[in-house]
Amino acid sequence: MKFNIETERLLLREMRGEDLEGMFELDSNPNVHRYLGNKPIKKIAEAQKVIEGVKQQYKERGIGRWSVINKETDEFMGWSGIRLNTEYNMNGFTKYYDVGYRLIERFWGNGYATESGKAAVQYAFHTMKLPALYATTEKNNRASHNALLKIGLHYVEDFYFEEEAMDLRWYKIENK
Template sequence: MIFHLETERLILRELRITDLEGIFELDSNPEVHKYLGNKTINTKQDAEKIIAFIINQYKENGIGRFAVIEKSTGNFIGWSGLKLNKGTKESLNGFQDFIDIGYRFIPRYWKKGYALESAIACLEYGFKTMNLDIIYGAAETENIGSNKILQKIGLQFVNEFEEDNKQVNWYELKKANYGK
């Protein structure tokens, strides 16, 4: 899958094996995984598996998370995008076979507005290019930053649920309400 989307400061593109160092830096960092079940990776082989999994999502589902590249430096700074969660293995809050929006960045790129900027672009892509009817989002209740981003891009709070002994907020945005 070839994918290319640009914002003012970012390039979003398909994840590649050349992003190995960036994925390892991202997913081996306990700070990044604080609200993600504290499931960091330990080896570059683990990072390779993540990349292979996402590349397989592109092939099977036509969508997956995308590498985010900072235009000014060319650096891999994290990922953002839409994902098809399918089957009971990936069910969440009683839902399965749904598209969610997500983002994850290396800490030195936090608090620069990159998550919001990339999420806005991905939401637009989902509704205007992919013609999706609804996009969901979830964030642990304690993850204030992620909850704020989901709200800023227009997702509406639906309910709170428990996942892995953590409270999680569930959001949705229907295409009919997009941009309102």
């Protein structure tokens, strides 16, 4: 599946094998995983498994997270985009589309999550014609909370996610 969405500073495209080193840098960083259950990966084979899992989502569900590429440097910065969640019962939902992002630490604080997230919401509503999108953050993740609000999602409520033993926040945006 081919994706190619451009924003002012970013290219959002399908994940590829060439993203492996960047994916390992992203998901092996404990700071990146601070609000994700503190489970950073330790081997590059685990990063390969993440990429293959996303590619499988493209095939099975028609959508999955996209690689975030810096248009100026062509550097892998992380991932962003839409995903059809069917793995978890999340706040009473078992099948829903969510928007999310995860960036390599050196790219934090520059508005890239917001920029890529807005493009993902536009794609979900204008191309996919979805009625709504959801998102979650760990309750204490203020940066992600703020990014979701800037993207246009609305905070709905806090809930406890038993599977990961985490206090999370639930967000929603409707296609109007």
